[in-house]
Amino acid sequence: MKLKLAKEYGFCWGVQKAVQRVEELLRKEKRAYCLGPLIHNPQINDLLVKQGLKIIRDLKKAKKGILVIPAHGLPETTIKRVKEKGLKLIDATCPFVKNLQQIVARLSQEDYQVVIIGERRHREVQALMSFADKAKVIEDISEIKDKKISFDKIGIIAQTTQTKERFIRVIKELLRKDFQEIRVFNTLCAVVQRRQEEAIKLAKRVELMLVIGGKESANTCRLAEICATRRETYHIEGANEIRREWLKNKKKIGIITGTSTPRFLVEEVVKRINKL
Numbered sequence: 001m002k003l004k005l006a007k008e009y010g011f012c013w014g015v016q017k018a019v020q021r022v023e024e025l026l027r028k029e030k031r032a033y034c035l036g037p038l039i040h041n042p043q044i045n046d047l048l049v050k051q052g053l054k055i056i057r058d059l060k061k062a063k064k065g066i067l068v069i070p071a072h073g074l075p076e077t078t079i080k081r082v083k084e085k086g087l088k089l090i091d092a093t094c095p096f097v098k099n100l101q102q103i104v105a106r107l108s109q110e111d112y113q114v115v116i117i118g119e120r121r122h123r124e125v126q127a128l129m130s131f132a133d134k135a136k137v138i139e140d141i142s143e144i145k146d147k148k149i150s151f152d153k154i155g156i157i158a159q160t161t162q163t164k165e166r167f168i169r170v171i172k173e174l175l176r177k178d179f180q181e182i183r184v185f186n187t188l189c190a191v192v193q194r195r196q197e198e199a200i201k202l203a204k205r206v207e208l209m210l211v212i213g214g215k216e217s218a219n220t221c222r223l224a225e226i227c228a229t230r231r232e233t234y235h236i237e238g239a240n241e242i243r244r245e246w247l248k249n250k251k252k253i254g255i256i257t258g259t260s261t262p263r264f265l266v267e268e269v270v271k272r273i274n275k276l
Contacts, residue, residue, distance in 0.1 A: 001247070003273065004206055004254045006198050009266055012191040012259035014094030015039050018071040019048075021092050025066070026051040033062040035078065036123060038070050038092060039260040040217035042237060059085070066090055071260075072123040073097050075130035096160055097124055100187045101131050107155035108132035112183065117170045118159025122218055125159050144173050152180040160189040161219035163196060163226070191259055192219045199223050199256050203230040206254035208246060211235045212265055213258030220258025227256070238265060239272035247276060 011019070018038060025032055026048070033054045037045045045055060056062055059081055066088045069079070073093040082089055093101075107114050114132040118125045119139055129135045138144060156174065158167045171184055203209050209227040213220030214237060224235035231254075234246060247253070253273065257266060 001250065001273075002252050003270060004202060004252060005266065006195065006202055006254070006256040008191070008194060008198065009255070009257040010261065010263035012189075014096055014191075015071055015260045018092040018094065019044060021090065022048055022053060022068055023051065025068070025090060026053060029066060032066040032068055032090070033087075034068040034070055035059060035062075035074060035082075036070050036072075037216075038068065040072075040214040040220075040258075041260040041262065042214055043265065044260070044262055062087055069093050070123070071097070073101060073127035075127050077130055094160075096189055097127075100157060100160065101128060103155075103157060103185055103187065104128050104131040104135065107157075107183070108135075110153075112153045112155035112181075115154050115156045115174065116159065117156065117162055117167055119218065122159060124161075124218075128157075128159075138170055141170055141173050144170070144177075153183075154179055154181075155183045155185070157185045157187045159218070160187060161192050161222055162188060163222060164188060164193060189219075189259075192222075195219070195223060195256065195259070196226055199226045200230065202254040202256060203227045203233070206231060206252040208250045208252075209233040209254045209256070210242070210269060211256055211258070212269060213237070213261040217258045217260050220261065223256055223258060227254075236269070239268040242269065242272050242276065244276050247273065 022038055031052045033056055035056060037055055067082050069091045071092055071094045104114050114135040116125055116128055116135055116137045120137040209231045211224040211227055224233055227233040
């Protein structure tokens with residue numbers, strides 16, 4: 001049996017920066033709050049909790065001290081409430097997502113209808129929507145007919161973890177509409193795109209694909225979707241999920257990770273496979 005690891009795996013630089021910043025903070029402070037998980041990886045969030053990070057769902061639970069903005073960002077209205085409470089803010093938003101927020105705000109100020117290609121329930125998209133007066137979210141091309149986009153000018157952006165194919169497909173459909181002006185910003189994360197491209201190549205060379213990462217991680221779920229259309233694929237969060245029957249008669253196994261998956265989980269998966 002041969003294990004083929006993706007060339008690029010583990011944290012992306014944005015996630016690495018967020019985790020390092022919080023770890024440095026917790027070495028100085030006994031406690032800090034984070035509104036929602038810092039990143040979409042349960043093992044890392046658990047490690048940070050042990051170091052003193054309190055992950056909360058309701059801002060009311062943060063009465064005083066420091067609040068961390070997670071890597072996916074927070075809505076503008078929430079940030080305003082945090083400041084009103086007198087909490088100190090530590091911004092761990094991915095710089096790429098931060099830039100996207102600024103694009104959305106600028107488009108809105110210039111009277112463009114902002115159209116976001118992405119998942120409306122995802123934390124990144126929910127935060128982005130707060131930076132525009134009336135943003136529209138399109139999850140699938142079939143929704144375009146139902147969306148009431150009354151502006152003459154629209155600005156199109158994408159959730160950073162969307163696939164290039166979906167982004168282009170929705171843009172082509174929007175171009176059929178009768179707008180006076182359309183501006184398109186390629187806001188797809190370059191690291192995510194590279195991993196999606198490698199997932200396609202790797203899936204063709206193996207008999208089984210293991211995609212490692214949080215079940216709530218959008219970019220990891222996207223990798224699993226891409227691989228599943230080409231090869232038998234399992235999306236796992238940890239080595240303990242691997243079953244012996246998956247490996248039966250498999251001579252080549254591919255391993256790839258989402259951008260919020262630490263490298264030590266890959267090592268654990270390799271050890272588990274060798275043991276089985």
